[in-house]
Amino acid sequence: MPGYRLVLDVMASTLAARRPQPTCVLVPGCGTGAELSAAALAMPDALFTAIDPSQGMLDVARHKAKADGSHARIAFHHGLLDETGPDLHDAAMLSLVLHFLPDDGAKRDLLAGIARRLSAGAPLLLVDAVKPDDDDAALRDWLRRRGHSSAEASAVIERMQESWHRVPLERLIGLLEQAGFHIREPFFRAFGYLGILAERA
Numbered sequence: 326m327p328g329y330r331l332v333l334d335v336m337a338s339t340l341a342a343r344r345p346q347p348t349c350v351l352v353p354g355c356g357t358g359a360e361l362s363a364a365a366l367a368m369p370d371a372l373f374t375a376i377d378p379s380q381g382m383l384d385v386a387r388h389k390a391k392a393d394g395s396h397a398r399i400a401f402h403h404g405l406l407d408e409t410g411p412d413l414h415d416a417a418m419l420s421l422v423l424h425f426l427p428d429d430g431a432k433r434d435l436l437a438g439i440a441r442r443l444s445a446g447a448p449l450l451l452v453d454a455v456k457p458d459d460d461d462a463a464l465r466d467w468l469r470r471r472g473h474s475s476a477e478a479s480a481v482i483e484r485m486q487e488s489w490h491r492v493p494l495e496r497l498i499g500l501l502e503q504a505g506f507h508i509r510e511p512f513f514r515a516f517g518y519l520g521i522l523a524e525r526a
């Protein structure tokens with residue numbers, strides 16, 4: 326993802342700068358813990374609920390948290406969000422998960438599950454890939470300039486176009502609103518990758 330490191334820093338600082346600062350952050354689809362560890366380091370008093378259906382990913386996240394000293398503040402759950410308790414959180418991060426889910430109710434259900442676990446006004450920092458207007462031409466050009474061969478760039482874009490479930494930005498906004506979020510502002514955009522700050526209505 327272009328700008329991934331920057332996005333992690335922006336998410337962490339956006340949460341850390343909120344007043345009151347979040348005390349309990351939900352991180353579904355935490356993967357290997359990238360946004361989790363960035364936010365845990367930026368907010369040394371906050372607690373986290375980190376969830377992922379992949380045990381392998383979760384093991385890496387746990388290992389990272391032990392290494393950076395944030396482990397005691399993170400409750401790790403192996404599984405899906407709906408298999409965890411209904412506890413309320415005062416912030417959430419959902420990074421690079423939604424585009425893996427089909428738009429057959431699965432995206433909406435995940436967003437609604439997050440909304441149910443957030444207190445009123447709590448922020449959701451969403452990072453996702455939407456369907457760009459240019460058929461990924463600009464991303465292809467960027468990949469080539471980064472030194473990838475034409476075949477490598479084509480393979481990346483083919484996977485995104487055929488295996489991912491990207492929706493247009495307007496649809497993503499509609500799904501967020503249906504799930505019970507107000508859109509506050511975009512905080513990142515590079516090609517079809519974007520970051521949106523939404524708040525629980």
Ligand SMILES: C[S@@+](CC[C@H](N)C(=O)[O-])C[C@H]1O[C@@H](n2cnc3c(N)ncnc32)[C@H](O)[C@@H]1O
Nearest residue numbers: 353354355356357359377378379382420421422
């Ligand atoms: C590309 S990784 C993103 C990891 C991390 N959030 C990041 O930004 O680096 C996608 C993650 O979503 C998880 N995942 C897949 N299906 C999911 C679902 N239905 N609910 C939550 N997470 C899911 C995968 O196991 C994987 O760890």
